[in-house]
Amino acid sequence: MCGRARCTLRPEDVPRACHRHGFPAHFLHLECYRPSYNVAPGSYMPVLRRDNDGVSVHCMKWGLVPGFTRKTEKPDFFKMFNARSESVSEKASFRRLLPKNRCLVAVDGFYEWKKEGSKKQPYYIHFKDERPLVFAALYDSWQNSGGETLYTFTILTTASSSALDCLHDRMPVILGDKDSVDTWLDDPSTSKLQPLLAPYEKSDLVWYPVTSAIGKLSFDGPECIQQIPLKASQNSLISKFFSAKQPKTEERDKGTRSTDATIPAGPKEEPILEGYEGVVVSDSNDETKELDEEKDKLNEAQNLCFQKVVKAEPFIGDSSAIASHPESVKNEVEEGTYGEGESVETGGLEFTGKSSGKSGTKRAYELFSAQEKPWKQSMRLQDVDKSCGKHRRKQGKGKSNIKKSRETQSTLHFFFDEK
Known part of the structure; x- marks a missing residue:
């Protein structure tokens, strides 16, 4: 699923990203667009669609609201912000949009969450050369009870590529070249669209972990795409730290063995403190015997003086x-x-x-x-x-x-x- 994206492109950069820089373009409702590092469903984004005279860069809301939705109903932009490409020709919400309501969405990158135990770690995914990604999308218009027309869109998704499968089982449909973009945008036949809905398998798509604060809608800025170290790497550093201490321990043991070897063998071996060869640690049994003797003397003195009454x-x-x-x-x-x-x-x-x-x-x-x-x-x-x-x-x-x-x-x- 593609639920968050980075879109900091200028509206005039969108036609170039979609290989349509040689065609005349119209710009509609650009006053609603706000570049952001953390775009979520319900936000306005520049969308490129076909027009009578060429193409239009139309600022639409992310999250499809079908045209047949009742006018009194409150739109839910999180309900259909993605559409499964495998079933897009079967569902009524998308099937009627395939012939004429296809569009392109250009972004700098998108975010995906990987499950790691009970938690989810977000990753930022983008092209290695930092060029914009172009997604296949569908748009629709809906009129509310006040007579206002709202344009919304949904991004198509497909099965994840073999490389990206380690993060998530789904990914957006990426149109990586001019031919695929032209086919999706201009070809009237829907039969040629199916090959375009395959996973993107090229190696120029890269990703890295980012802060979990990206989950907050209010979190925005360059910090969203800043790479962070994972806890697993931190644990490996700790293990390396302790493994580095092992050779010193072995050297210390070798030094102790060499010191013990210099001591002549006797009838009884006594433990020797490291670094103090002349100091012998006394046996704990001898200390116990001395304590018992002191107790016996004390008990005998008390009996003689009748200061302590013994068992009758x-x-x-x-x-x-x-x-x-x-x-x-x-x-x-x-x-x-x-x-x-x-x-x-x-x-x-x-x-x-x-x-x-x-x-x-x-x-x-x-x-x-x-x-x-x-x-x-x-x-x-x-x-x-x-x-x-x-x-x-x-x-x-x-x-x-x-x-x-x-x-x-x-x-x-x-x-x-x-x-």
Whole structure:
């Protein structure tokens, strides 16, 4: 499809571009023409057509509006700005125009969009020697409800050439020589037109990528035809940049291997920093061992000073101390409210015993305390014996009672697991 073009030609240059410079030419409605680098359907362009006395350069709107269109209907110039040459003799909109309404459109070049993934990249297509391109076209006139006559045209398209097929599957019908121009413009027989509608296969047609801003109708100027680099070429430059770094990496590896070769072999090979042959990197396992030893020393010092409570383990002996406990649990144990084989758990502390059916019965307790040094445990047991002996003297008895006073019980304590 041909939907954008560059037309900066002067009106007097159009007959020469169409090989009609020796014939008299009439110029009509040139006040509507505005040269542009970005011409779209709906814009005015100079069109060369046959006239009674010769040819006329008539300024028409691009985008065919058939003459049978209703006068009250709003024209849509984008609906038929192109016509497929394969079916132009079959459709009513174009078939009636072939005998007498053939014309030529001269442009500097045209634009085509190539699909690249999800995006489309525009290309500017023109002749290598910068001569104008001449397209085969059809024109018609339409009168609106106000009585104004509007001349419009459509450009014929055909299958793309073998070279241009990489951009798009369609291209405009290009009349590249004087014979083809004369046949299209003057020959009354439509049977000779079919050979002219073939793709243009000559090698003088060239193209290059341009900015995607060409898609905006308001974008105009020489920037429209300025060539731009493609992203693929940018990626290739990046790949070349990294590939250029590879030889340096190989040379550095060679230098490292040569340095390693100068070091005498030993029982154990240590990694050597590049450029510092005398510096040996220490093994990570040795550092781990040193850290473990420091942790062990720290834990041992904390245990000796009793600054950190370790995990509680059961401690049972003949001289086990009776520890104090929460008041509510203590009363329940002393009153014998729990049956045989039952246990009371409170904050990591477990009491077990056998009930004799009497209040204030004796119970055997299992005491869970923290691990301590032997000398510390012996001092604790001596304190318990002194406390028990003190109560014996007060009671006047030679044996200790299981049921202790609150004062005695408050002097004992449990070590709970803070972890």
